Amino acid sequence: MEVNITGAQIYFEIPILGGIPITETIVNSWIVMLVIIGLCLFLTSDLKVRGVSKRQVVAEMLVTTAQNFVNTNMGEKFAHYGPFVAALFASSLLSNLLSLIGMFPPTSDLSTTLAWAVLVFVLITATKIRTSGVLGYMKGFTQPIFVLTPFNILSELATPISMAFRHFGNIVSGGVISALVYAALAALSSLVLGLLPGVLGDVLSQIPIFQVGIPAVLSVYFDLFSGFMQAFIFCMLTTLYIGNAAEE
Amino acid sequence: MEQFEPLVSIAPWEFIFTICNLLILTAAIKHFFFNRVNKVLEERRQQVETTYAEADEAKTAAVQMKQEYEAHMASAKEEAASLVKDATQRAQDRSDEILGAARAEASAMKAKAESDIEAERRRAAGELKHEISGIALTIAGKVVEKELDADTHKALIDDFIDNLGDAS
Numbered sequence: 001m002e003v004n005i006t007g008a009q010i011y012f013e014i015p016i017l018g019g020i021p022i023t024e025t026i027v028n029s030w031i032v033m034l035v036i037i038g039l040c041l042f043l044t045s046d047l048k049v050r051g052v053s054k055r056q057v058v059a060e061m062l063v064t065t066a067q068n069f070v071n072t073n074m075g076e077k078f079a080h081y082g083p084f085v086a087a088l089f090a091s092s093l094l095s096n097l098l099s100l101i102g103m104f105p106p107t108s109d110l111s112t113t114l115a116w117a118v119l120v121f122v123l124i125t126a127t128k129i130r131t132s133g134v135l136g137y138m139k140g141f142t143q144p145i146f147v148l149t150p151f152n153i154l155s156e157l158a159t160p161i162s163m164a165f166r167h168f169g170n171i172v173s174g175g176v177i178s179a180l181v182y183a184a185l186a187a188l189s190s191l192v193l194g195l196l197p198g199v200l201g202d203v204l205s206q207i208p209i210f211q212v213g214i215p216a217v218l219s220v221y222f223d224l225f226s227g228f229m230q231a232f233i234f235c236m237l238t239t240l241y242i243g244n245a246a247e248e
Numbered sequence: 249m250e251q252f253e254p255l256v257s258i259a260p261w262e263f264i265f266t267i268c269n270l271l272i273l274t275a276a277i278k279h280f281f282f283n284r285v286n287k288v289l290e291e292r293r294q295q296v297e298t299t300y301a302e303a304d305e306a307k308t309a310a311v312q313m314k315q316e317y318e319a320h321m322a323s324a325k326e327e328a329a330s331l332v333k334d335a336t337q338r339a340q341d342r343s344d345e346i347l348g349a350a351r352a353e354a355s356a357m358k359a360k361a362e363s364d365i366e367a368e369r370r371r372a373a374g375e376l377k378h379e380i381s382g383i384a385l386t387i388a389g390k391v392v393e394k395e396l397d398a399d400t401h402k403a404l405i406d407d408f409i410d411n412l413g414d415a416s
Binding site: 004005006007008009010020021023025026029030033036037040041043044047048049050056059060062063064066067082083084086087088090091106109110111112114115116118119168172176 | 250251252253254255256257258259260261262263264265266267269270271272273274275276277278280281282284285286287288289291292295
């Protein structure tokens with residue numbers, strides 16, 4: 001029994017620019033994007049001012065909730081961040097939930113979460129510079145005393161790294177544990193059913209019956225709860241960091 | 249042979265794709281979701297505001313109309329009362345007038361009737377006196393069997409009857 005835990009599968013390489021690998025991560029994130037855009041189009045078709053459909057109620061609720069979330073955490077002047085935070089949350093949540101249907105979640109690839117975190121870091125830095133100017137931003141690193149400058153730079157760089165690894169780690173650990181549990185259950189069911197006498201035991205031990213139902217309990221935590229929580233935490237940190245950046 | 253990436257790795261192209269994906273998705277969500285829904289929400293907000301403004305206007309107008317109506321009602325009531333009072337007064341005057349005229353007419357008629365009766369009585373009395381004096385003269389002529397001097401005696405008898413009438 002061998003359990004291989006690897007990253008995304010590489011489907012093929014586009015032979016330009018030194019080879020662009022098309023991986024499961026990229027394909028699945030495109031699927032997530034298409035699903036989100038499809039949902040947007042579906043929810044916003046046939047919008048009316050009066051006599052709204054259930055679909056429209058859901059759409060209005062989503063927009064209002066996202067906008068309230070952004071306005072509460074970042075303040076009214078960052079209201080235009082609503083679509084960005086909504087896109088971040090939707091991609092993160094749907095990517096995490098892909099593991100529910102056995103697909104590779106793009107968020108269990110460090111490249112994905114690090115890309116998001118770096119983009120957020122750029123936004124944080126841009127907001128800081130816009131708020132206090134380039135000199136003010138530089139000067140912020142020497143506060144409260146000059147000696148702390150290296151630590152300030154470290155803590156600044158730690159922000160995107162911790163965000164990326166927190167999200168990545170939670171999702172990938174769920175995947176790893178699920179893979180281990182599946183392998184263990186397969187081994188256990190082969191062991192137990194192999195005790196049955198004759199041909200019956202030989203046939204049944206090939207079927208990992210114990211894999212039915214038992215991993216679902218873990219899936220509720222690792223795929224549903226953790227997937228939702230990580231998406232929420234990532235967006236919460238994004239809004240709070242950018243909101244704080246404007247206050248300094 | 250399927251190829252896999254290591255579990256913890258950073259693939260530059262994935263990194264770039266992910267950033268592009270997120271930016272594209274943000275634009276798509278903004279355009280296809282937020283803008284559309286916010287447009288409807290804004291339209292609804294404006295409609296609600298318009299409706300409220302119209303309702304307030306209608307309410308003000310209704311209150312004003314009610315006040316006007318009440319004022320009209322009060323003045324109409326007053327007018328009606330004065331009209332009734334005038335009419336009653338006029339009717340009273342008219343009836344008094346008619347009654348007075350009727351009474352005057354009746355008393356005039358009564359007076360005329362009385363004077364007529366008196367004149368008739370006098371005429372009847374004169375005729376009666378004349379006849380009686382004639383009859384008395386005839387009877388006296390018969391009694392004395394002689395021609396009386398009609399003129400002389402007639403004056404005598406008339407005088408007698410007049411005295412008789414006065415005595416009665």
